[in-house]
Amino acid sequence: MSSSEKQKVVVNTAPPYVALRPNDKLATVMTVATSDSSGGAGIEADLKTFTAHKCYGLTCLAALTAQTPKNIYSIHEVPREHFKLALTANMRDMRVDAIKTGMLTKNSVEVLIEALSEIEPTKRPALVVDPVLVASSGATLVSDDSVVQQIKLLAPLASLLTPNIHEASKLLGCSEEMLKLNTVDDMISRAKDLQKETGCPNILLKGGHVSWEGTELKGIVTDVLYTASNECIVYQSDRCDSKNTHGTGCTLASAIASNLAHGETLEHAVYGGIQYVHNAIQVGCEVTRSHIEENGPINHVYAIKMPLLEMVKDLCYSAHALAINSERELAAKDARGRSGSSSSQNSSSTSSLVSQIRDSGHFFEYLISDPRVKPHWESYVNHEFVRKVANGTLEREKFRFFLEQDYAYLDNYAQIHCLAASKAPAVEDFDKSVEIVTKIKTEMEKHREKMMSHFKIEDMKHFDTIRMGPALRNYARFFDDVAKNGSWVHLCAALSPCLMGYGHALRKVEKDITVDKDDIYYAWCQDYLAPWYVEGMEEGLILLDRICQMTDDWDTLCEIYAAVCKLETEFWDAALHYQESN
Amino acid sequence: MSSSEKQKVVVNTAPPYVALRPNDKLATVMTVATSDSSGGAGIEADLKTFTAHKCYGLTCLAALTAQTPKNIYSIHEVPREHFKLALTANMRDMRVDAIKTGMLTKNSVEVLIEALSEIEPTKRPALVVDPVLVASSGATLVSDDSVVQQIKLLAPLASLLTPNIHEASKLLGCSEEMLKLNTVDDMISRAKDLQKETGCPNILLKGGHVSWEGTELKGIVTDVLYTASNECIVYQSDRCDSKNTHGTGCTLASAIASNLAHGETLEHAVYGGIQYVHNAIQVGCEVTRSHIEENGPINHVYAIKMPLLEMVKDLCYSAHALAINSERELAAKDARGRSGSSSSQNSSSTSSLVSQIRDSGHFFEYLISDPRVKPHWESYVNHEFVRKVANGTLEREKFRFFLEQDYAYLDNYAQIHCLAASKAPAVEDFDKSVEIVTKIKTEMEKHREKMMSHFKIEDMKHFDTIRMGPALRNYARFFDDVAKNGSWVHLCAALSPCLMGYGHALRKVEKDITVDKDDIYYAWCQDYLAPWYVEGMEEGLILLDRICQMTDDWDTLCEIYAAVCKLETEFWDAALHYQESN
Structure with missing residues (x-):
């Protein structure tokens, strides 16, 4: 037997760090x-x-x-x-x-x-x-x-x-x-x-x-x-x-x-x-044949990851020569980061789904029209909280609660963009994420100044003691989960509704902003109508168009979009129903 | 029965995102x-x-x-x-x-x-x-x-x-x-x-x-x-x-x-x-009683995480009122980030281990004297690669290979600092990490310029096509693993040897730098002896002193330090034994 007929594969990845201590x-x-x-x-x-x-x-x-x-x-x-x-x-x-x-x-x-x-x-x-x-x-x-x-x-x-x-x-x-x-x-x-x-x-x-x-x-x-x-x-x-x-x-x-x-x-x-x-x-899980109508079993493995999928994503994975399907390859590239550079990912852009989108506008439109997303998007961008800020009828303590939670949100948002940077497929994406982190830090500073002067807060330590409410906790937890377990593409989808929704929500009440121009409410509304914000939204549109070319699994993107729109709605709900005694 | 005797706990965390699709x-x-x-x-x-x-x-x-x-x-x-x-x-x-x-x-x-x-x-x-x-x-x-x-x-x-x-x-x-x-x-x-x-x-x-x-x-x-x-x-x-x-x-x-x-x-x-x-x-695992000398079983669960530990770290964890032990609490704080601010973590600083360190100098000294770390630290900081750069006897293609791998390393190093930022326990730690990321990006630019002029590289795309060698893959994989599965404290320990070791290695050959002052080798040596680098090392000392106060489990810190010193040694080994035909 000649050795040319055989293929040699080295299987030698060290066990993961989680198991640093043997025996x-x-x-x-x-x-x-x-x-x-x-x-x-x-x-x-x-x-x-x-x-x-x-x-x-x-x-x-x-x-x-x-x-x-x-x-x-x-x-x-x-x-x-x-x-x-x-x-x-x-x-x-x-x-x-x-x-x-x-x-x-x-x-x-x-x-x-x-x-x-x-x-x-x-x-x-x-x-x-x-x-x-x-x-x-x-x-x-x-x-x-x-x-x-x-x-x-x-x-x-x-x-x-x-x-x-x-x-x-x-x-x-x-x-x-x-x-x-x-x-x-x-x-x-x-x-x-x-x-x-x-x-x-x-x-x-x-x-x-x-x-x-x-x-x-x-x-x-x-x-x-x-x-x-x-x-x-x-x-x-x-x-x-x-x-x-x-x-x-x-x-x-x-x-x-x-x-x-x-x-x-x-x-x-x-x-x-x-x-x-x-x-x-x-x-849950579906493991019985279709003729079985009785109660099925529960899902014991919901939190477990498939070892082989993890291996393929591993930097030390050494069996690239073995045939693997394209989805896996993409996942692996995604995880390998820069080495599978952006150009190779764009090469999969000729799928029929993509041309379908090209015909019908931006992927963003596709997302918010999806039946799973639409109701949550609508509740989000037509939220009463925004209307009440615009016409000045929102109680001050509710707005203050909102601003504090939003400040804590930004803190978390910056962290999540750090995770996005660590997953970025191309150098430009990495730089973009780091740039956003810096911007968020600046915005947090502005936030602090605004709140200190408006609400007469004197001690800077106040901002370290803000407690995350349940709505923010749920939201932050979802981000954290996607950032840690999802791909860069999934994370981009999760980070999008915040950017897009605030702009759209404010545009919807633009004509009804009746609150006094000196009011902090007015300034808040104008922030999301400002040219710099609209520019950010346009970049957001382009990013969504790009990520939809990097995966065929648009279902998951829709599910993520729907979940985050719901979390945004609940975030405003929490402010609207806030009572000081809470 | 009066209701004052009972404690109510809500158990309602949504299942993790990994299981977005039910059934x-x-x-x-x-x-x-x-x-x-x-x-x-x-x-x-x-x-x-x-x-x-x-x-x-x-x-x-x-x-x-x-x-x-x-x-x-x-x-x-x-x-x-x-x-x-x-x-x-x-x-x-x-x-x-x-x-x-x-x-x-x-x-x-x-x-x-x-x-x-x-x-x-x-x-x-x-x-x-x-x-x-x-x-x-x-x-x-x-x-x-x-x-x-x-x-x-x-x-x-x-x-x-x-x-x-x-x-x-x-x-x-x-x-x-x-x-x-x-x-x-x-x-x-x-x-x-x-x-x-x-x-x-x-x-x-x-x-x-x-x-x-x-x-x-x-x-x-x-x-x-x-x-x-x-x-x-x-x-x-x-x-x-x-x-x-x-x-x-x-x-x-x-x-x-x-x-x-x-x-x-x-x-x-x-x-x-x-x-x-x-x-x-x-x-492996140890599950038999001590009198059993026969072959024990293998460890089927090496990659699995304990659900309860994950829950306690969860943002939506709602049973804080239940008694949990201090290690868990610390892990939870670590994961919750800023809300468990740095001051509360410093409060655990009175352990006897810490005072023991206080008496004997920096935690860094403790680490490199540990019998598990010492041999790897010694091979690392006394590496022949450095000696051959200092006296100019290292083959040029080996140095070029090293610089290219080091460039790819920095790229990864920046990503890992992003992950560190996302885990930072206090705002200052977060800012510090982001600052380091920016510095690394600047250093990469300098790296590029140096290499382009010295090795006559004309196409910037060259840097995107650098393939990570096995030594770098192993190293990057370890970082990735600690960044994703370890705490901020563990990650700080993993990031330390690179900073400390280069400085110490160069100090050891300082008197033997005989290579020409115009040589790129000379400039490389001087970089790690420069005052700005020494300042960085001093910050590194302080960081290690700080993290050793945040955990009682110094064994794991030693194991991480040893593992990374070994990876650093192998990184230089790879360059020293590089052959162009590879």
Whole structure:
């Protein structure tokens, strides 16, 4: 064989900096539960959750199910002796920082209790017990009543018990109606009852199944943590409009166990768990075939990046010779920065989409006409806040709040332009970004002077103490996210609505500016109508025309544009509804 | 219950931008294999790998083992009927983009072949078969011979077969010696033989167990991919000096299957798989108890970040009231930027470590005296490259290569300072970074002018076409990594050696600068001895003194300093050993 037929590829990139220290003591979590072959719940969901939490996962299987969201087709109990050998081997040879239990069998509970009882209480790993009732999942291995008996035996050894309302009623030996959940305080009382009834020191009573119909809690998921020291934390999150909820119980308990294994406090571990499940439901995933109508699984990997994509973007990536598709190549160029200079990126400019745009005007017009963007753009540029500034009817303290938030926004805006500079594909783009940063700093100085004279602020330190409000936090968080995880093209799209929208909004009220010319309101309006601002907007138009030639994925650009227009609207909403007592 | 006893926490952060599109069709992979209770191999390793590759994992268990790295304590075969129900349920109700098989049983292979044969060849999911020989793992469920028979039945249905040398010899029906592996071409021939013998169109012959003693391939792992179109790719990577290799086979096959499920080409999928396993071995993890001396598992989660830590850093994080430890708080402040202003960070300056430094001089001295840093610092500041510039004996083309690489370095250095600005904890730090960026741009201009006149370069475009050499790529990659994943403090530590080292290196040869004063070499030497440069170094000293007060984790700072000193040394090495033919 001649060596000319073969291609040699060196695979030698060092592991990323995040792993500077080799042989780190990974936090470890063992799941004692049942396998769900379709991967949405059971030990599969547990292992996915441990992995997403940078934990090392171990298993001890009590039973196996052959199931999909549609049905449970088979259930097979693991022999007691095998279960016992797996459990004791892990406890003896492996480090186990935390244990999470899910669906168990009579045998497995007995063996587990035996094993835990042999360990000194202070040396036991953290134990999170998700008191799954088998009947509700359709399996018939054991009856609910016997499960309840088993959970009660296990609970005193546990660090945390995480029943939902259904499981709580069974554990308390009453019907769900008898729990009488009309207020949050009722939930707290039931959590306290559960603590007494089960002997488990900490109870997380999950309210996801409580509809709170007719109360102010409707649309909000309320979970209550009642702790060993009789403290109580009420966690509230918006109810997600998703049917993909299969596996939430397993996942929450596993996420909490992972956080505990990392050494977090219980309060924090629960916070992180709820947040992770909340996001995993909200993002969702589609992995069932089209004939399946039942609830699909949640998305355990929403925050994970594909290693191969990351490698291709890596400066030390050495397999450029291997065939990769054009989108990847572009992403890689984008990440490599200047080396894949702007000219090569412009070469992809002959796509049909681009000529379509050329015919119909600027890409900006395309963006604001997109049905996903249009309603948010309209609410943004026709905002009542602007109208009230223009006619002078806006309350002064609301304007002051706005100016302060806007000042903090500019601070963040400058940071984000630094990130844009670091991603710039061409030297000119880099220089442009640095220029903008300098301009923003100048504008902030003007801002400060204006506010100091108008609002009689004497101490410069005042500006360091401005607290970002929720609307600004959301906005800044989105910027940060796109700047860190998106490409330069995505970031340009995200930075555009602020520039374009203020100009358009002021143009819409230009004829109705009736406020006195000496008023700070008047000066504010004129700023966004000034020739220098209009010039900036024209540069903005050209930039959008350019970035649309650098990607075929205009959908994502529209989604980003829509999201930022919504954030801009909410930013003005926050000022309009500001009350000093806040 | 009065409401004053409870604490309310809102958990409502939107999922990150990476997941802008809800209900994404996650790539799905099903593992058909055996459970390893200790989590290092088997379906546990598979699920961890799928998750780390942003894939949705499904399972179909052929058997269960109770094992740890020390021993296999029990093995339990899953009944044929249950296995069949799990497999057919997944194939019918779930989307399965790829399948990976590991340790199988006679029953499971038969059922799998039956199920796959019912699917039209073009509609079959990608199938990666890792031909695990059970005997080598100590289990006795089936004999090697019968496994070989089973694999041969399955292979024609597979997309890829991934035998190691041991498995290859069994599949080819000969002893390992009879494979006669003395050169890479021998491996290619054996891969070709395997293709013929098994009927599997693509073969990845893994050379990890070949020592290549006495050949030039010693110390390098060589894997050979022989494809259906008779093309051959030779993948080479440095052999890792780690005993944590348990589960590498399962993990490689799972990583390849994940990449195929994402729609990658086979060549790329294999590249990504090898890289992932290489990193997972290199990073390693410690999860066994101290009495276990056997090979531990690899680290599947090396690139994953802890969700809770990310949440705490999030702008929209709303549980500040919950107790968190001070390190986390600091990280959060760092990430929140200006709002946790510099004064509050300085308040942690009273640690004993700091007073220890105060007694012994600058933190810089501490850093370069650390045993991890010292050898790298010494090689760096006593580099022969500098001595040869100073006495004029360095070949001109080597200096030219250096200047060009240094120009490209500055370009990158400016980008990284932009990232530093975006992370700056205080306004002054931000301004300082932007100031440095501007200075670097000026220096690049001077660089260009100098090189144009000295090397008679006429076309400015020349500077856009400079290709980064391997040493610079490694260096830039490290910067990029710290800038994106590290804190501002870490980034400051990474940016320091360049500034400090050049000054110190030149000071060491100051008395031996014998090159002509008109020479570009002379000017280069004087640049780093000039008063403005020394001033910069003094600012650098103060910055290091400041950052050491912002963290207790000086170990990481030392590791970063050592890593960058090594990269600087390699940068000069590359110039010193440059040959024009390269």
